[in-house]
Amino acid sequence: MHRMGISVYPEHSTEEKDYDYMKLAAKYGFTRIFTCLLSVNESKEIMIKKFTKFMQRAHELGFIVAVDTNPEVFSRLGATPYNLKPFADMKVDIIRLDGHFGEVEDIAITHNQFGIQIEFNGSCNTALDLMIDRGANIHNMVVCHNFYPQKYTGLGWNKFMEFTNKYKALGLPVAAFVSSNNENTFGPWPVYNGLPTCEMHRGMPIDLQVRHLLATKKIDDIIIGNAYANGDELKAISQVDKTKITFKLNLSDNATEEEKNIIYNYPHFGRGDASDFMVRSSITRGDYKDKRIPYHKYNEKYFHRGDVVIVNDNLSYYRGELEIVTRDMPNDGERNFVAKIPDQELILLDLLKPEHLFGFY
Numbered sequence: 001m002h003r004m005g006i007s008v009y010p011e012h013s014t015e016e017k018d019y020d021y022m023k024l025a026a027k028y029g030f031t032r033i034f035t036c037l038l039s040v041n042e043s044k045e046i047m048i049k050k051f052t053k054f055m056q057r058a059h060e061l062g063f064i065v066a067v068d069t070n071p072e073v074f075s076r077l078g079a080t081p082y083n084l085k086p087f088a089d090m091k092v093d094i095i096r097l098d099g100h101f102g103e104v105e106d107i108a109i110t111h112n113q114f115g116i117q118i119e120f121n122g123s124c125n126t127a128l129d130l131m132i133d134r135g136a137n138i139h140n141m142v143v144c145h146n147f148y149p150q151k152y153t154g155l156g157w158n159k160f161m162e163f164t165n166k167y168k169a170l171g172l173p174v175a176a177f178v179s180s181n182n183e184n185t186f187g188p189w190p191v192y193n194g195l196p197t198c199e200m201h202r203g204m205p206i207d208l209q210v211r212h213l214l215a216t217k218k219i220d221d222i223i224i225g226n227a228y229a230n231g232d233e234l235k236a237i238s239q240v241d242k243t244k245i246t247f248k249l250n251l252s253d254n255a256t257e258e259e260k261n262i263i264y265n266y267p268h269f270g271r272g273d274a275s276d277f278m279v280r281s282s283i284t285r286g287d288y289k290d291k292r293i294p295y296h297k298y299n300e301k302y303f304h305r306g307d308v309v310i311v312n313d314n315l316s317y318y319r320g321e322l323e324i325v326t327r328d329m330p331n332d333g334e335r336n337f338v339a340k341i342p343d344q345e346l347i348l349l350d351l352l353k354p355e356h357l358f359g360f361y
Helices: 015-027 044-060 071-077 085-089 103-109 128-133 157-168 206-215 231-238 257-264 313-318 343-349
Strands: 003-007 032-036 064-069 094-097 117-121 141-144 174-178 221-224 245-247 278-281 307-311 322-325 335-340 357-360
Touching: 003 015, 003 231, 015 044, 015 231, 032 044, 032 221, 044 064, 044 071, 044 085, 094 103, 103 128, 128 141, 157 174, 174 206, 206 221, 206 231, 206 245, 206 343, 221 231, 245 343, 257 307, 257 335
Parallel strands: 003 032, 003 221, 032 064, 064 094, 094 117, 117 141, 141 174, 174 221, 245 357
Antiparallel strands: 278 322, 307 322, 307 335
16 A cells, blocks of 8 residues: 655644644645755754654654654664663654664664664665574565655666566565755755656656656655645645556547547556557447447658557547557558657656556546
């Protein structure tokens, strides 16, 4: 089950603003919070008091909370890998280790008596496989990628997938960050260019960032790295279909009601006997065997990658089949052009595998 999350940075805001944001996110079904202790410059006593209250409010709204830490934070709180009581007293759900202690200590912390989950950095080549071989408690281990405040420093897509595949192969849940495009957002550090994990997502519509991560079928939890996302962004994420790849469409003015019905009101699966030229969804053919889909003229000589077409009466045996073009192919009059996937959304087409469910909105 996918969980959506927000980030909250109490040291850079007010309790009232944070709580209002948490309530709004809870309204839209968000259930995770990421917060950072690395940037907090307060005494142990004030930090514990402040974050205990924060945890209580978060839990009342149904959130689980992860706190970003390193050995210095542990030292300030009087905690060690063998004693997590200060975190337990604050009711922390997940401790994210931005820095490591050592092989023995990193294994020991996964066996803490409080059942606090330990979250390891997924954006580096951490030897979690060796830790597990040497007795780390895999049931208490999760993984979360970094976010990157500085432009052009976010993970490249191939490196992101390399790390993600490594940790998923171990059976570990993996989380990653997307970034709000709202004005005046902030994070733990004084840099204000968004907080995505992947550089290609910086500035992209937030629902597309989410749909792209979901399309990998490897990311479990998705967290908005910067605060505060606006209500429209939270709503857009809440409306993403998390069960399948979904594409936005630019619908053709010539698309008929029957063609719209085929596009929007049927489940679509790419056929297993996949072509290089198209993704074929044949499930609609049975219903349109004895119906008509008249040819309508389309002036382009070729269909292009991302065009959505439906087989018409000129090839009646396949009438009603919906196809997404993946490589330029001639327009021979046997298919009606009904819609186009916007260029920005074509990254999703790269991840659509044969026989996998997809849809449009």
